Amino acid sequence: MPQITIDGQRIETSAGKTIIEAALDNGINIPHFCWHPGLSVSGNCRMCLVNTGFPRKAADGSFERDENGNSVIGWGPKLAIACATPVAEGMVIDTKGERTEHAQNAIMEFLLINHPLDCPICDEAGQCKLQEYGFLHSKGQSRYNEQKNQKDKRVELGPNVMFDGERCISCSRCIRFADEVAEQPVLTFVQRGDHVTIETFPGTSFDSPYSMNVIDICPVGALTSIDFRFTSRVWEMSFTDSICPGCSRGCNIKVGVRNNEILRLEPRTNMHVNQYWMCDDARLTQYKFVNENRISSPMIRSGNTLAPTTWETATARAAELLKNYKPSEIMVIGSAHGTNEDNYLLAKFAHSTLKTHNVDFFRHLDNHFADTFLRTNDRAPNSHGIVEVGVKHEPSSGVSMDTLVERIKQHAIKAMYVMGDDIAANSDFASALTGIECLIVHASNHNATTALAHVVLASTTYAELEGTFTNMNKRVQYVQPAVATQENERIAGLQMSRWDKFGASNDRWARGERRNCRQNWQIIQNIANLFGADWNYSDSESVFKDIANHIGAFSGMSYNLLQEFQGLTLGKADSPEPKGVVYQSHTLKPN
Amino acid sequence: MSSIIDLILGFLSEHIDALILLAKIGLIVNGLLMAAAYLVYFERKISAWAHNRIGPNRVGPLGLFQSFADVFKLYLKEDIIPTLADKKFHFIAPIISIGVAMAVYAVIPFGDSFMVGNKEIFLSVAPGINIGLLFVLSMSSVGVYGITLAGWSSNNKYSLLGGLRSAAQMISYELSMGLSLIGVLMLAGSLDLTTIVHAQSGGKWNIFLQPLAFIIFLVASFAETNRTPFDLPEAEPELVGGYHTEYSGMKFGLFFLAEYANMVTASAMMVLLFLGGWEMPGLYEALGLPAGSPLIAAVQFGVFVAKLVPILFFFIWVRWSLPRFRYDQLMNLGWKVMLPLALANIVITGIVMTILKHYGIM
Amino acid sequence: MNVTKNTEKDRLNFWEKLYLPEIARGLGLTLKQMFKPPMTRQYPEERWEPTGSYRGRPVLVLEEDGERCVACSLCSRVCPALAIEVQAAETTKEKERYPVKFEINMLRCIYCGFCEEVCPEEAIVMSKDYELVFTNQEDAILGKDKLLIPIAQLQDRLEFLRRYK
Numbered sequence A: 001m002p003q004i005t006i007d008g009q010r011i012e013t014s015a016g017k018t019i020i021e022a023a024l025d026n027g028i029n030i031p032h033f034c035w036h037p038g039l040s041v042s043g044n045c046r047m048c049l050v051n052t053g054f055p056r057k058a059a060d061g062s063f064e065r066d067e068n069g070n071s072v073i074g075w076g077p078k079l080a081i082a083c084a085t086p087v088a089e090g091m092v093i094d095t096k097g098e099r100t101e102h103a104q105n106a107i108m109e110f111l112l113i114n115h116p117l118d119c120p121i122c123d124e125a126g127q128c129k130l131q132e133y134g135f136l137h138s139k140g141q142s143r144y145n146e147q148k149n150q151k152d153k154r155v156e157l158g159p160n161v162m163f164d165g166e167r168c169i170s171c172s173r174c175i176r177f178a179d180e181v182a183e184q185p186v187l188t189f190v191q192r193g194d195h196v197t198i199e200t201f202p203g204t205s206f207d208s209p210y211s212m213n214v215i216d217i218c219p220v221g222a223l224t225s226i227d228f229r230f231t232s233r234v235w236e237m238s239f240t241d242s243i244c245p246g247c248s249r250g251c252n253i254k255v256g257v258r259n260n261e262i263l264r265l266e267p268r269t270n271m272h273v274n275q276y277w278m279c280d281d282a283r284l285t286q287y288k289f290v291n292e293n294r295i296s297s298p299m300i301r302s303g304n305t306l307a308p309t310t311w312e313t314a315t316a317r318a319a320e321l322l323k324n325y326k327p328s329e330i331m332v333i334g335s336a337h338g339t340n341e342d343n344y345l346l347a348k349f350a351h352s353t354l355k356t357h358n359v360d361f362f363r364h365l366d367n368h369f370a371d372t373f374l375r376t377n378d379r380a381p382n383s384h385g386i387v388e389v390g391v392k393h394e395p396s397s398g399v400s401m402d403t404l405v406e407r408i409k410q411h412a413i414k415a416m417y418v419m420g421d422d423i424a425a426n427s428d429f430a431s432a433l434t435g436i437e438c439l440i441v442h443a444s445n446h447n448a449t450t451a452l453a454h455v456v457l458a459s460t461t462y463a464e465l466e467g468t469f470t471n472m473n474k475r476v477q478y479v480q481p482a483v484a485t486q487e488n489e490r491i492a493g494l495q496m497s498r499w500d501k502f503g504a505s506n507d508r509w510a511r512g513e514r515r516n517c518r519q520n521w522q523i524i525q526n527i528a529n530l531f532g533a534d535w536n537y538s539d540s541e542s543v544f545k546d547i548a549n550h551i552g553a554f555s556g557m558s559y560n561l562l563q564e565f566q567g568l569t570l571g572k573a574d575s576p577e578p579k580g581v582v583y584q585s586h587t588l589k590p591n
Numbered sequence B: 001m002s003s004i005i006d007l008i009l010g011f012l013s014e015h016i017d018a019l020i021l022l023a024k025i026g027l028i029v030n031g032l033l034m035a036a037a038y039l040v041y042f043e044r045k046i047s048a049w050a051h052n053r054i055g056p057n058r059v060g061p062l063g064l065f066q067s068f069a070d071v072f073k074l075y076l077k078e079d080i081i082p083t084l085a086d087k088k089f090h091f092i093a094p095i096i097s098i099g100v101a102m103a104v105y106a107v108i109p110f111g112d113s114f115m116v117g118n119k120e121i122f123l124s125v126a127p128g129i130n131i132g133l134l135f136v137l138s139m140s141s142v143g144v145y146g147i148t149l150a151g152w153s154s155n156n157k158y159s160l161l162g163g164l165r166s167a168a169q170m171i172s173y174e175l176s177m178g179l180s181l182i183g184v185l186m187l188a189g190s191l192d193l194t195t196i197v198h199a200q201s202g203g204k205w206n207i208f209l210q211p212l213a214f215i216i217f218l219v220a221s222f223a224e225t226n227r228t229p230f231d232l233p234e235a236e237p238e239l240v241g242g243y244h245t246e247y248s249g250m251k252f253g254l255f256f257l258a259e260y261a262n263m264v265t266a267s268a269m270m271v272l273l274f275l276g277g278w279e280m281p282g283l284y285e286a287l288g289l290p291a292g293s294p295l296i297a298a299v300q301f302g303v304f305v306a307k308l309v310p311i312l313f314f315f316i317w318v319r320w321s322l323p324r325f326r327y328d329q330l331m332n333l334g335w336k337v338m339l340p341l342a343l344a345n346i347v348i349t350g351i352v353m354t355i356l357k358h359y360g361i362m
Numbered sequence C: 001m002n003v004t005k006n007t008e009k010d011r012l013n014f015w016e017k018l019y020l021p022e023i024a025r026g027l028g029l030t031l032k033q034m035f036k037p038p039m040t041r042q043y044p045e046e047r048w049e050p051t052g053s054y055r056g057r058p059v060l061v062l063e064e065d066g067e068r069c070v071a072c073s074l075c076s077r078v079c080p081a082l083a084i085e086v087q088a089a090e091t092t093k094e095k096e097r098y099p100v101k102f103e104i105n106m107l108r109c110i111y112c113g114f115c116e117e118v119c120p121e122e123a124i125v126m127s128k129d130y131e132l133v134f135t136n137q138e139d140a141i142l143g144k145d146k147l148l149i150p151i152a153q154l155q156d157r158l159e160f161l162r163r164y165k
Helices: A019-025 A098-112 A129-137 A173-180 A213-217 A280-285 A311-322 A340-353 A383-388 A401-409 A427-433 A448-452 A498-502 A520-530 A540-550 A559-564 B002-014 B016-050 B066-076 B087-106 B132-153 B157-188 B193-199 B211-224 B249-274 B283-287 B294-319 B327-358 C014-018 C020-034 C074-078 C114-118 C151-164
Strands: A003-006 A009-012 A049-055 A073-075 A092-094 A161-163 A187-190 A197-200 A223-225 A238-243 A252-258 A261-267 A299-302 A305-308 A330-334 A359-361 A415-419 A438-443 A455-458 A467-470 A475-479 B114-116 B119-121 C058-063 C084-090 C097-105 C124-126 C148-150
Touching: A003 A019, A049 A098, A098 A129, A173 A187, A173 A213, A213 A223, A213 A261, A238 A475, A261 A280, A299 A311, A311 A415, A311 A438, A311 A455, A311 A520, A330 A340, A330 A401, A340 A359, A340 A383, A340 A415, A340 A467, A340 A520, A340 A540, A359 A401, A383 A467, A401 A427, A427 A448, A438 A448, A467 A540, A475 A559, B002 B016, B016 B066, B016 B087, B016 B119, B016 B249, B016 B294, B016 C020, B066 B249, B087 B132, B087 B249, B114 B294, B132 B157, B132 B193, B132 B249, B157 B193, B157 B211, B157 B249, B157 B327, B193 B249, B211 B249, B211 B327, B249 B294, B283 B294, B294 C020, C014 C020, C058 C151, C074 C084, C074 C114, C114 C124, C124 C151, C148 C151
Parallel strands: A003 A092, A330 A359, A330 A415, A415 A438, A438 A455, C058 C148
Antiparallel strands: A003 A009, A049 A073, A049 A092, A161 A223, A187 A197, A238 A252, A252 A261, A299 A305, A299 A455, A467 A475, B114 B119, C058 C124, C084 C097
8 A cells, every 4th residue: 555645645545546546536636638537548638747756765775854854855857647657655746836837837838729719609618627727727828929720620520529620639538438438439530740630430420329428528628519519608507416317227417407498418427327427318318308398287187178277176186086986996107207205105195095906107118228338228217216115016906007908998997097107108008098087197298198188287307306216226316406396496405507596587598487397296195185194295305204214125315325425225225335536527616 | 687797796896895805815825826836946946057057947938837847746646645644634734834824925915005996905915904923923833833743643753853853943943033023013113014014114124223133033034934054854864854754746745835935925024024015215206106006006016026036036045055054053043142132132122212212313 | 182172163263153254155156156157968959979988888799791799608607787698509600609699688787898898709899878768678688689789880999998908
C-alpha cells in the first residue's frame, strides 16, 4: 500500500493506481480532458500534467531536511501526466504549484489556438470542460494572431450524433468509447498535426445503440445530439436524479426539465448498474410520452365519449361500479411500469378490500431489444418488485393473464381494474375487453385501453412520482418527481431552475402544463377508503415504510438509504455495496 | 290666461323680499363656488410660475376649465367609506365644513345698498345684522367641528391626528384673532360690518390705524384656514392627508372647496376690517354718480374684489414660499407671541384713544 | 467643545430671530421666480431626442441578411428581472443557430442594459425608444416582429458602444 503526498495531503492508496485515480479517490480533482475512468488511458490531452518528485535522500540513507526540518523534495526534471503515471511509495505530487499551473496555462492556450470559441451557439456551453478550465487554468488571452484552422462543422457521425471538427480538441474519448464500450470501432483520427480530425471509416456509420454516450463524454461541444441540438441552454434546465423506465436494467439517469417539459435524459453514474452509460433508445423515447398525449384529468364515460371530471366524481364512480360485482367477477391487473408502492397498495386493495384472488400483471417482453451490455428483454422497470409486493397470480384460485381472455368470454370476469398498463395493445386482450362490463383504468397517456375504459384515472409517469423501482438484479432504486403536476407543484425537493423559481403566471416561459394527475397509490387509497378501508398514507414514503415493515425482502430500507447508496438489493439492506467515488464527466453548476 | 299671469305677478309682488333673498343666496353660493374653483386654478398656476413651470394649460383656453374637469372627476369617483368608520359623522363632517364656510357669507356686505324703484337692495344676504363680526367669528369656530369630526369618524390614526391638530390649532389662534379685532371694534364702536366699513371712510383704513392687529389677524387667518405655513392638520409627509385621508370623491371635494371658501372669507374679512371694504377715497366723488344708484353699487363691488384679489394672491404666494411650522413652533407662536401682542394692542389702542379723546382730536 | 454654542438662539441674529425679514426675503425669491420663463417641455408636441448613451427599449439588430442574434440566451441568463425568453433553432446559414422565438417582457424589463453588455454578437442593443405604453399584459411581451430594428436606425448606439463599452 504505497503512501503518497498530494498537495501536502498524505494519502494511502493501492498499488497500480494512477495518480489521477488516487487523487480522485480522495476528492482531489486533477484537470483532465482525455482521461475517463470507464475508458483506457491514452494520455494525449496533456492537461493532467502534475509536478512529481520524491524526498531526497542523503548519502547515509536518511532523508535530507531543510532548515525547517521538512524533507527536501527532488522534483522530476519534467512534469508527468497524472492519468498514466502509476503511484509509487513516497511519491510527492503537486497539482497546484507554479510549475503545474504554468503547464496547465500553456496547454489551455495550445488547445484554444484552433478552438472556434463559439460558445454562444454551442450546446455544451455551461457544462463544458474546456470552458470551465478556461476560467480556472487559463490566462484568458491568446498570443495566436494567425488564421484559425477551418474544419467541417456539421458532420453526422451517425443517426444521432453530430460532429463539429473545429471544436474538437482531439482527446480521443469518443474513439476509445466506440472501440471499447460500444464495441463498434468505426471512429478514427485522420490527418496529422493541427489538421487532425475525426471521421468514420468509409461506408460505416456510428450507429451503435450506445452511440449517444459520446455526447456526454465529449469534454467540449464537438459531439452534439441531433435530437436535442439547440433545444435549450444547459442552465435553463433543472436536472433531477431518476431511473430510466425503459427496461428492467434500471439505468440511473438525470432528467433535464424546462418549463415543465422533459427536454433530455442523461446517464448518471452508478457503478453497480449502468456505470456511466445508457442506451440511445431510452434517450430518444423515454421522455416524449411524459410531454405528449397525456391524460390531464380523470375522466368517466358517458355514452361513447370520455368526459373530464373531478377526482371525487371519478373515484366515487369507480367504487360504485366495483360494488356491483362479486369479488370473483373482478380481475385486478397490476403494472410492471408502476412503482413498488403503487403495486403494494393495489395488491392490498385487491386482497383485503375487494377480496378477490384474481390478481396478475402483464409482462412486456421483447427479445429483440435485449443485448449483452445494458439492454434487457423485459421492457418494464419493475417486474421483479411488483411480484415481491404481492401482485402475482395465485395458482390455487385466481385468474391469471393466461386464462383471462377465456374467463372473460365465459362471463366469469365481468369487471377489470387495470393499473397503468395498456393491455389492449395486445390484440387478444383488445377484443376480449370489449365484452367487459366495467373497465377501470389508471393511465398516464391515451391508449387503446383507455379508449375502452369506463373510468379513466389520470396517473403520473415516472417523471412525476416519488417511489421505488426494483430492477432485474433486485436492486431497489429511488425515483423522485422531476416534472410538476397540479399536486406536486413546488413540493420540497423538486429540482427547480432559476426560471422555475421566479416564473409568474404572466410569464410565457412558465406556462408549461400542470396536469391533474395523481400517483397510482393515491388513487387506490381514495377508492379503497370509499369501501371503508380507512387508509391514511400521507406520501409515498409512508407507503414504503409500510412495505419495509411488512415485506421481508424490503426490511431495513428507507428512502434516505436508497438515495445514499444509489439503491439497495432486496434482502440485503444491511449490507449495501460500497458507495465509492462517483465520477461525473462534467458537473452542472447550480442555477 | 291673463288671470294666471295676474296670479303669478301677484304672488311675485307679495313675496318680492323673499325672492330677492333667494336670488342673492343663489348668486352668493354659486359665485363662491366659482371663486373657489378658480382659486384652485390660480393656486396651481401660481405654484407653477414659482417653479418655472407652466401649470394647467390643457383643458380649455389657458387651462381655464381645469377646475371644472377636476370637480367633474370628483363627482365620478367612487365614494369610499371605511368599514370601521362612524358612518353618520363621516357623512356629516364635510357638510358641516362646507355649510359653515357658506353660512359666513350671509353677513358679509359687498357694498352699500342701492335703490331699484323704491326698493332698497343690499349687497348682502342678511343686511343690518348688528353682530355680523361676531357671527363670522363664531361660524369659523364651528368650522373646526367639520374637520375634527372628519378626523375622528374616519377611524384612522392619521385622520385622528389631523383632526386633533386642527382643533388645537384653531382654538389657539382664534383667541389672538378675536383679540386682534377688539382694537378695530373700539375704533368703529360697532359689530356691524357695514358700520365698520363706513368708519374707515376717507382713507382712515384700519391697516394704518391698527397695523399690529392687521399682522396678527393675517397670521391667525393663515392658521384658521389651515394654509401653509400652518397646514399641520393635513401635513402630507407625516399624516398622509390628515383629516381627509379617508375621504374620496365629492366628499373630499367638499373639504377642498370649504378650504378655499374659508380663504375667501378670511380675505374678505381683512378687506372689510382693515382695508376699508369698498371705500376708496375720492373715487365715488370723481365718478359723480348719485348715491344709491346700482352703478355705484357695482363700482363698490369692483373695488371690494380689487382689494380681495391681492390678499388671495398673498395667501397662495406664501404657500409656495414658506415651509411648514413644527408643531411646537406653531403653539409657541400662537400662545407666547401672538396672544401677548394682541393683548398689548388692545391696551395701546385704549390708551391712545383715551389720550386722543382727552385732547378732543377724536 | 461646547455644544450649546450652536443652538438656534446663538446662530441667529435679532432680525433673523424675528423671522419677518427672512419671510419677506423668501417671498421675494419666489416672486422673482414667477417672472422667469418656464422650463417645461410640452411633451406630446415637443419630443426629446435622446443621445446614443440613452438606455431605452432593448431591441435586436437586423442586418441585411437577417438578425445578428444567435440565440445564445446569455441575455436571458444575465437579465436580473428575467424579462427575456429565447428559443433557439437550427438554420442552414453559417451561424447555425437563430432565435425562433425572442420575447422581451417589457413589464419585467428594468432597462439595466446587462443584455446589451453580455451579448457576444452585439445583437441586442438599447434603443432610444422610451414611449412604451401597453393596455394589457400580453401586448407588453414584445416578439421578434417588434424587436428587430434595421441596423441603420441604431447607428448612434452602436457608435456609443464602440467608443465606450
